Amino acid sequence: MIEVGIVMGSNSDWDVMQHAARVLKDFGVRCETRVVSAHRTPDLMFEYAETARGRGIKAIIAGAGGAAHLPGMIAAKTTLPVLGVPVPSRYLRGEDSLLSIVQMPKGVPVATFAIGEAGAANAALFAVSLLANHDPVLAEKLEVFRRKQTDTVLAMTLPELD
Numbered sequence: 001m002i003e004v005g006i007v008m009g010s011n012s013d014w015d016v017m018q019h020a021a022r023v024l025k026d027f028g029v030r031c032e033t034r035v036v037s038a039h040r041t042p043d044l045m046f047e048y049a050e051t052a053r054g055r056g057i058k059a060i061i062a063g064a065g066g067a068a069h070l071p072g073m074i075a076a077k078t079t080l081p082v083l084g085v086p087v088p089s090r091y092l093r094g095e096d097s098l099l100s101i102v103q104m105p106k107g108v109p110v111a112t113f114a115i116g117e118a119g120a121a122n123a124a125l126f127a128v129s130l131l132a133n134h135d136p137v138l139a140e141k142l143e144v145f146r147r148k149q150t151d152t153v154l155a156m157t158l159p160e161l162d
């Protein structure tokens, strides 16, 4: 069953958002990926948000750039957890996306992640940790992932100066 929805405002967001899909795939979490635009396909956005819970989706990762209303407007139409990823924009490097996503009014939360690839990957890791609350196998996979990451950093060396 598909448990996580990944939506983005344009196929130009895929370079960034693919990192969320990759993490979920690596953890064996099934997800769907869709282009859903707040401004260009608002009716589709509402339909997606309104039907997601009924289709078994447990969390929605939404990425957008510029006037990034997609995560907030999806959150306005569903009580599922919405994880917002600010996609770097051409002129303001994603600072516009970040502020558009993070400054939600009280009562309609969007969990907002870092701009770009790290944000997309971390949104997926956060979705994994949400699902892991009710899935011991997934929780163990998350532990293993963290241990490997720790071991990698502990094994890091730095070059000697001449």
Ligand code: RP5
Residues within 6 Å of the ligand: 008, 009, 010, 011, 012, 013, 037, 063, 064, 065, 066, 087
């Ligand atoms: C946003 O506008 C999208 O999320 C994308 O980041 C940005 C630019 O879209 P395109 O002009 O590349 O389709 O809605």
